[in-house]
Amino acid sequence: MKYLFLIFFINFLPQYAGKSLSRDGNYPKTFEDIKKEIAGYSSIAKAIIDLAVHGKAQNRSYERLAVFADTIGPRLSGSKNLDAAIKYMFSALQEDRLENVHLEPVKVPHWERGEEFAVMLEPRNHSIAILGLGSSIATPPEGFVSAEPQQISFLTLLISICALTEDSTGCISCLLASGDRVKMGGDDYPGPLGTKVVVYLKMGAKTYPDSSSFNTVAEIVGSKYPEQIVLVSGHLDSWDVGQGAMDDGGGAFISWEALSLVKDLGLRPKRTLRLVLWTGEEQGGIGAEQYYQLHKKNISNFDVVMESDEGTFRPMGLAFTGTDEARDIVKEIMTLLLPINITDIYDTADGTDIDYWMRDGVPGASLRDDISKYFWFHHSHGDTMTVQDPNQMNLCAAVWTVVSYVIADMKEMLPR
Ligand SMILES: [Zn+2]
Structure with missing residues (x-):
């Protein structure tokens, strides 16, 4: 038994505990140093959680989504509704005083259901x-x-x-x-x-020639390494039935909320926190593919790519794809979410729109939530605001913001 216990214990140590790391080649750093650095974010994490879950921003992502979903409705690629949604978000992100709000052109398929x-x-x-x-x-x-x-x-x-x-x-x-x-x-x-x-x-049903659409982008520009990017995202397009409130209104709006919360707290991370609301996801990640082609020359500056596209139900933690070394760091960041008891980290981030980057070795993260009811509503008339819950969205936004902010502000990028 003792022997077994010893093996158990050793396996749970971070694999490079005590070893020095020299991720930027400038100075050796131990995991203990990184742990201390992350622990230093506990009061900021608490402020984010307080604002998102209990404070002034409570229910904001839900309320914003309700107005959006009820006003615009479903947003199929190539549809007038999707055009309206992009215009709506472009204005809303500007009104929210986010930075570098802009649209990046994408050609998307245009199919209509008909009778x-x-x-x-x-x-x-x-x-x-x-x-x-x-x-x-x-x-x-x-x-x-x-x-x-x-x-x-x-x-x-x-x-x-x-x-x-x-x-x-x-x-x-x-x-x-x-x-x-x-x-x-x-x-x-x-x-x-x-x-x-x-x-x-x-x-x-009818298929028309491809039509013009856009990925919608907004930022909080980094204070020290503005060229380095922490990307948070969800897709703005949806299926053509229901309201696309769950898929992926929730993911898109907690991603917007992450930037709003950081701004409201007067924070500016060292790296740029970039929101991307993808277009053409339902047609196979069309917007994300074109974004990747346009920006891959800067791949070394992408710190982490995050997407929430599996609902914004009760959050359980974070799914992560990256090296063991990066995973141990993210695992440590998740301890900052102890006040809301959402500290778990799961294998393999999931997201059509971030796959292109993860395949090339960029660390990726997706929200892990209770998806037991997700397929009750997915791509159906049932995907409406009645699926969403404000308290659950508050918690999702808190997780999303703490993780993205801390990664964007740490001394070094995640190792890959
Ligand atoms: Zn989706």
């Missing part, structure tokens, strides 16, 4: 709730009736269907069970196999 209608004709008449996948094509204007289904289960609402049909004009449609419905705990129901099922389907 959608499906009904089962055999073995009984039953209307089917469908939601076309993005980039779906239209049926003929009169719609079509499925011919010989090649693989079929019995149709039960949106669960358990895979009916592959081909009509005489060569249209191929695939009715899928809602993935989100299955993730909510719905089981696949095979139904009476062999039953002939006939479906009438009509879809009016």
